[in-house]
Amino acid sequence: MSNSNLDWSNLxxxxxxxxxxxxxxxxxxxxxxxxxxxxxxxxxxxxxxxLNYGQEAFEGLKAFTTKKGEVVVFRPGDNARRLQKSCExxxxxxxxxxxxxxxxxxxxxxxxxxxxxxxxxxxxxxRPLILGIGPKVGLGPADEYLFVIFVTPVGPxxxxxxxxxxxxxxxxxxxxxxxxxxxxxxxxxxxxxxxGSEFCLKKNFQVALYLDASEKKYIDExxxxxxxxxxxxxxxxxxxxxxxxxxxxxxxxTIAADLGLKVEKRPVEIREIKDFDEIGAVxxxxxLTPVNLINYQGQDYYFDKIDFEKSxxxxxxxxxxxxxxxxxxxxxxxxxxx
Numbered sequence: 001m002s003n004s005n006l007d008w009s010n011l012x013x014x015x016x017x018x019x020x021x022x023x024x025x026x027x028x029x030x031x032x033x034x035x036x037x038x039x040x041x042x043x044x045x046x047x048x049x050x051l052n053y054g055q056e057a058f059e060g061l062k063a064f065t066t067k068k069g070e071v072v073v074f075r076p077g078d079n080a081r082r083l084q085k086s087c088e089x090x091x092x093x094x095x096x097x098x099x100x101x102x103x104x105x106x107x108x109x110x111x112x113x114x115x116x117x118x119x120x121x122x123x124x125x126x127r128p129l130i131l132g133i134g135p136k137v138g139l140g141p142a143d144e145y146l147f148v149i150f151v152t153p154v155g156p157x158x159x160x161x162x163x164x165x166x167x168x169x170x171x172x173x174x175x176x177x178x179x180x181x182x183x184x185x186x187x188x189x190x191x192x193x194x195x196g197s198e199f200c201l202k203k204n205f206q207v208a209l210y211l212d213a214s215e216k217k218y219i220d221e222x223x224x225x226x227x228x229x230x231x232x233x234x235x236x237x238x239x240x241x242x243x244x245x246x247x248x249x250x251x252x253x254t255i256a257a258d259l260g261l262k263v264e265k266r267p268v269e270i271r272e273i274k275d276f277d278e279i280g281a282v283x284x285x286x287x288l289t290p291v292n293l294i295n296y297q298g299q300d301y302y303f304d305k306i307d308f309e310k311s312x313x314x315x316x317x318x319x320x321x322x323x324x325x326x327x328x329x330x331x332x333x334x335x336x337x338x
Contacts, residue, residue, distance in 0.1 A: 066326030
């Protein structure tokens with residue numbers, strides 16, 4: 001596909017065919033050399049543990065065109081290490097960081113014409129995916145694995161871009177169990193969240209907010225991303241074993257500390273929401289989405305008392321996105337040039 005017909009500034013967050021994806025196979029205890037292919041479909045046996053038992057993990061990250069015209073990827077080493085953690089948890093052979101970065105570099109270079117231009121607000125979304133593909137009927141890890149990275153240009157996750165959304169605290173469904181795989185990026189977590197997300201949409205809320213599955217007392221995360229709160233000069237996020245460690249959240253916390261805010265990562269009780277000034281949903285896809293209303297047990301809690309344009313969330317969002325596009329110095333060494 002050519003990129004000539006793409007309206008970069010009005011891209012949806014969806015799939016667009018690009019030139020190639022890259023694939024590595026794990027057989028006989030070693031990874032193969034990477035192969036760039038045009039085929040968008042994967043050859044996978046119907047008895048593959050990825051399909052039957054959910055033995056798969058994935059990542060999500062983005063590439064940007066900077067003000068100088070360079071193509072950079074944001075914190076890919078952190079994604080490589082997070083994928084290793086997910087693989088270890090569900091008995092998948094680890095993808096070495098060097099292999100991850102090699103694959104990333106090759107596939108982005110092969111699709112460079114699909115990296116949106118500077119100033120469009122769009123990015124190249126990068127999806128590393130690892131699957132247990134060797135046929136196996138009995139429950140157990142696969143004998144063979146496929147590691148693939150595909151890319152696609154995307155616009156904002158939410159249609160309105162950086163605009164507030166409404167959230168509903170969902171107690172009817174759980175996203176992840178304590179000591180389960182909630183802190184790993186595996187597909188089952190997202191499948192488990194689909195019912196809660198649909199439940200919210202039918203009630204005219206854009207996102208679900210999940211509590212801990214054990215006591216329904218502490219905030220875990222949103223259906224799409226991590227939860228953060230601003231209370232005065234504090235940047236607060238939940239410390240939970242059921243929450244995916246967000247690279248975006250970590251980046252924003254680093255920026256918050258650099259701006260003089262006190263960063264707190266601790267258990268956050270749902271009853272505390274009345275004391276928060278601002279709420280954000282943060283992650284690679286959504287980046288930072290302000291939440292201006294949370295409904296909990298029938299009561300609405302509003303977070304729109306602060307002038308939106310002067311809010312702390314706007315300051316954090318602007319700083320992060322300007323680092324990603326080279327409009328501000330990369331003082332934390334987050335950008336990986338391709």
